[in-house]
Amino acid sequence: MLIDPKSSTPIFRQIADQLRQAIDANVYRPGEMLPSLRAMAVEICVNPNTVQRAYEALEREGVVETRRGVGIFVAATNRDHLNAAEQRLSKQFSTAIRQGVKARLTPDTVRSVFEDSLRQILVEATK
Amino acid sequence: MIMTTDAPSVIELDGVTKRYGGKIACDAVDLTVRQGTTFGLLGPNGAGKSSLIRMLMGLSPANSGQIRLFGENASKHSTALRQRIGYVPEVHCMYRWMTVGEILGFVSKLYPRWDDDLASQMLSTFELPLTKKVSSLSKGMTTKLSLILALAHSPDLLILDEPTSGLDPIFREEFLESVLQCHLCKGRTVFFSSHHFDDVERVADEVGIFVDGRFIARGSIDELRSKIKRVQIVLPDGKLPAYIPEQAVFQRLSRRDWTVTVSPFSEDLFEQLMSENHAIGGNVVDLSLEDIFKDVIRGRKRQLEEIES
Incomplete structure (x- = not known):
């Protein structure tokens, strides 16, 4: 895990995002236990309270679950991956679109920027 | 813990x-x-x-x-x-x-x-x-x-x-x-x-x-990060910032690009900065702790210089 303290993304967010990616990539499989707060804190050299916030965020997002007195586990397989991916995508788009709107782009420009990049990525994928 | x-x-x-x-x-x-x-x-x-x-x-x-x-x-x-x-x-x-x-x-x-x-x-x-x-x-x-x-x-x-x-x-x-x-x-x-x-x-x-x-x-x-943010404003040609809020901590102007670090930040303040300066563009930048520190310290230095001069 790579933490960038200089980034404007809060450290707990960086940890949560990277853990989720690791879970999506099957580094940690559903039902498996994640490293304890303290082990994780020492390993990546951040305050244990920050790691706790990352775990709490993932729990709210349904990615992990806490079993009291035992540890933190990757949520069981019933998690709808596609649905979760869609929600994340929607969140990322909202951020991007909000920036566009703030920069006074017209809705049509926003739409065409989106269409263009989607088209470009699909073309790249078929190559 | x-x-x-x-x-x-x-x-x-x-x-x-x-x-x-x-x-x-x-x-x-x-x-x-x-x-x-x-x-x-x-x-x-x-x-x-x-x-x-x-x-x-x-x-x-x-x-x-x-x-x-x-x-x-x-x-x-x-x-x-x-x-x-x-x-x-x-x-x-x-x-x-x-x-x-x-x-x-x-x-x-x-x-x-x-x-x-x-x-x-x-x-x-x-x-x-x-x-x-x-x-x-x-x-x-x-x-x-x-x-x-x-x-x-x-x-x-x-x-x-x-x-x-x-x-x-x-x-x-x-x-x-x-x-x-x-x-x-x-x-x-x-x-x-x-x-x-x-x-x-x-x-x-x-x-x-x-x-x-x-x-x-x-x-x-x-x-600190949600309170202190940097606002980037693109000013109309040949215009200087018309409205500098009291929340401004530090500011820098380079051609049409005016950046102003404000504390406390609010969306309303951003809207006000945009409209009262007739901005042709603008956005809000989240700062790292180091940037917050630098802007706050520089702003304070400048303030003291102004009082002295």
Whole structure:
């Protein structure tokens, strides 16, 4: 895990995002236990309270679950991956679109920027 | 390990003032640090950080105000209080003619709570040879020995004065890892000053920016980040900023690009900046702790220059 303290993304967010990616990539499989707060804190050299916030965020997002007195586990397989991916995508788009709107782009420009990049990525994928 | 606002306070400063001749090092400072919190003290050189820490350690008395540690008057710094505090000073004062083993043996006798296992575990992590003379240790090694001496008696409060300055990145990481493993992960309290923003962002729950003997910004890193933001405005051709809000902390103009750091930030303020300056574009930038620090310090400098001129 790579933490960038200089980034404007809060450290707990960086940890949560990277853990989720690791879970999506099957580094940690559903039902498996994640490293304890303290082990994780020492390993990546951040305050244990920050790691706790990352775990709490993932729990709210349904990615992990806490079993009291035992540890933190990757949520069981019933998690709808596609649905979760869609929600994340929607969140990322909202951020991007909000920036566009703030920069006074017209809705049509926003739409065409989106269409263009989607088209470009699909073309790249078929190559 | 979980911080709550009702955790008992470990450090309490109440209107603490310290003067050296005409120069004020601490100007009626109030501060509460609760149990389990890691407080990072940030400030430019000469801001009064070390004075503050020396007062906490009972090494120099305050001119006025009250300092309490664990509810006890700190100016007395009783033996019982000393047992609960570990201190790594900026400049290490150790018996340089002793070997590492001798100094550990000597200091261990002063503390009933001394943990031999922890000391030997840290010695082997740091690869410190017992037979080496303190005077022959490098700066990094001396700092690590100082940390062992500060942590091996299992203190409830660890006070560090610029602990990682002048250390290379690997030394710094090993140092922080030990603080995390041996102290922070046990729910204990840390108060440290630093110039390394990376370190502060990694381990601090709360930070305070200390300038000219005062805190000019204080809170959790997230609080500071949501409060202090930079707004970038693109001005119409040939126009200067027409509306500079009182929340402006620091600003810079380069052709049409006007950036202004504001505290406190709000979406309404952003809208107002956009409309009243007839902006042709604009956005809000989240800042890192280092950028917040720089803008706040520069802004203050400029303010003082304006008052003087």
